[in-house]
Amino acid sequence: MDARARAECTRLARCVRQHCLRMTHRGRSGHVGSMLSMAEILAVLYTRVLRVDATRPDWPERDRFVLSKGHGGGAVYAVLGELGFFPMDWFQGYYRDAGRLMGHISHHVPGVEFSTGSLGHGLPVAVGMALAARNAGRAHRVVCLMSDGDCDEGSTWEAIFFAAQHHLDNLTVVVDYNRVQALGHSKDVLDLEPLARKIDDCHWAAREVDGHDVEALDEALRVLPFEKGKPSWLICHTVKGKGVSWMENTVSCHYGSVNDEQLARALAEVEGH
Ligand SMILES: [Mg+2]
Numbered sequence: 001m002d003a004r005a006r007a008e009c010t011r012l013a014r015c016v017r018q019h020c021l022r023m024t025h026r027g028r029s030g031h032v033g034s035m036l037s038m039a040e041i042l043a044v045l046y047t048r049v050l051r052v053d054a055t056r057p058d059w060p061e062r063d064r065f066v067l068s069k070g071h072g073g074g075a076v077y078a079v080l081g082e083l084g085f086f087p088m089d090w091f092q093g094y095y096r097d098a099g100r101l102m103g104h105i106s107h108h109v110p111g112v113e114f115s116t117g118s119l120g121h122g123l124p125v126a127v128g129m130a131l132a133a134r135n136a137g138r139a140h141r142v143v144c145l146m147s148d149g150d151c152d153e154g155s156t157w158e159a160i161f162f163a164a165q166h167h168l169d170n171l172t173v174v175v176d177y178n179r180v181q182a183l184g185h186s187k188d189v190l191d192l193e194p195l196a197r198k199i200d201d202c203h204w205a206a207r208e209v210d211g212h213d214v215e216a217l218d219e220a221l222r223v224l225p226f227e228k229g230k231p232s233w234l235i236c237h238t239v240k241g242k243g244v245s246w247m248e249n250t251v252s253c254h255y256g257s258v259n260d261e262q263l264a265r266a267l268a269e270v271e272g273h
Contacts, residue, residue, distance in 0.1 A: 001048070001218045009047055009214040012082060013039040017243050017270040019078035019091055024257035027095025029103050033241040033253025034147065035075035037178040037211070041145065041236055042079045044217040045174070049224075050143060054084040057110040063140050064129050066114050068122020069147035069176065073105030076112065085111035120153025122146060123173065127159045130171035130231075141224060143172045149181035152190045164203035169225035172232040173204075176211065178240035182254050196235055204233045211236025243270045 001009075020035040046052070050063045067076050074094060081088045086100070086109065093099025101109060104117035113129075116122050126144035133140055150156055163171055177195070179186045186192060199206040205226035209216045217236065226232040240254070241247025244266045247256065258266045 001215050005048065005218070006214055009040065009043040009218070012043040012047060012079065013214070014270060014273065015082055016042060016075050016078040017273075018267060019081070020074045021244075021258055021263060021266050021270065023074050023078075023091055023094035023101075025259075025263050026092070027099075027103070028257065029095040030255040030257055031071040031074070031103075032257045033180070033247050033250070034069060034072040034176075034178075035078075036242045036244060036247065036253075037238040037240050038069075038072060038075055038145065038176040039242070040212045040214050040217060041174060041176060041238070042075055044214050044221065045143065045145075046079050046083060048218050049221045051140070052111065054080075054111070057085060061138070061140055064113050064126070064133075064142045066116070066122045066126045066129070066142070066144045067105050067112075068116055068119070068126075068144055068150045070104040070116030070118075070122070072147075072176075073103065073112075074101070076105055077101050077109065080109065080111040083111075085109075119147065119150045120155040122150065123156050123159040126171060126173075127163045127168065130163065130168040131166060133170055134168065141170050141172065143174060145174045145176060147181065148175065148177050148179060148186045148192060149189075151175065151192050151195065152181075160199070160202050160204065163231045167229045168231045169227070169229055172221070172224055172234065174221075174234045175236060176238050177235050178238040180240040180249065180251055180254065184251055196233075199233045203230060205230045206233040206235065208235040208237065211238035212242060243273045245269060
């Protein structure tokens with residue numbers, strides 16, 4: 001990754017955090033902590049990995065991106081708006097009456113493939129997309145971004161087994177592994193460890209990376225699949241609420257946002273990050 005690409009990823013990640021703080025503040029909605037943890041992941045995916053075209057959201061050969069942690073949809077909207085999939089003044093209506101951007105991610109927004117919200121739905125659909133692409137002889141890839149909460153779900157594990165059985169190496173899972181979910185720390189709710197070993201044992205190719213290091217993310221995702229004949233699984237170690245000091249690693253930021261007094265301070269912290 002050259003200096004220019006690194007700067008662009010860093011800039012986009014910062015924009016994602018700023019947009020998400022403003023959107024959730026204006027909409028008086030929650031889930032900002034979940035959005036802040038995946039800013040670098042999305043920045044690298046959308047500038048370095050996914051083959052998508054803002055002028056042709058329905059381009060048949062585009063890569064498919066599915067956000068399984070649909071409550072964090074604001075972060076994807078932030079990227080799509082920045083890339084020109086829709087006008088950025090749509091951000092003003094996030095989570096508000098008559099707005100175009102619903103709180104949980106919606107396929108009515110240009111660039112969004114699938115609506116999610118309840119956890120455990122994204123991967124089964126992504127697996128279907130990958131199987132359909134291969135059966136149709138299409139070269140596009142499918143990438144599913146999941147939370148650690150997603151990994152608790154039975155439907156996720158059924159999809160894991162199915163993808164391995166069918167050798168879907170056009171499928172990549174990226175986990176925003178911030179170790180916090182709606183009601184607690186993941187180790188207390190349902191301990192996933194050792195996650196990489198479990199995934200490897202399911203005949204996927206698993207790797208781990210610092211999910212806030214854009215160069216490490218880029219290097220990990222530059223060549224897909226990780227192993228021919230296996231789906232790829234990248235565990236991104238992240239911090240919930242990343243960039244806003246009083247939110248980092250807290251459970252409360254899952255349903256939280258910032259109040260009037262906190263907004264300026266949060267934006268200043270993100271700006272200096
Ligand atoms: Mg989490």
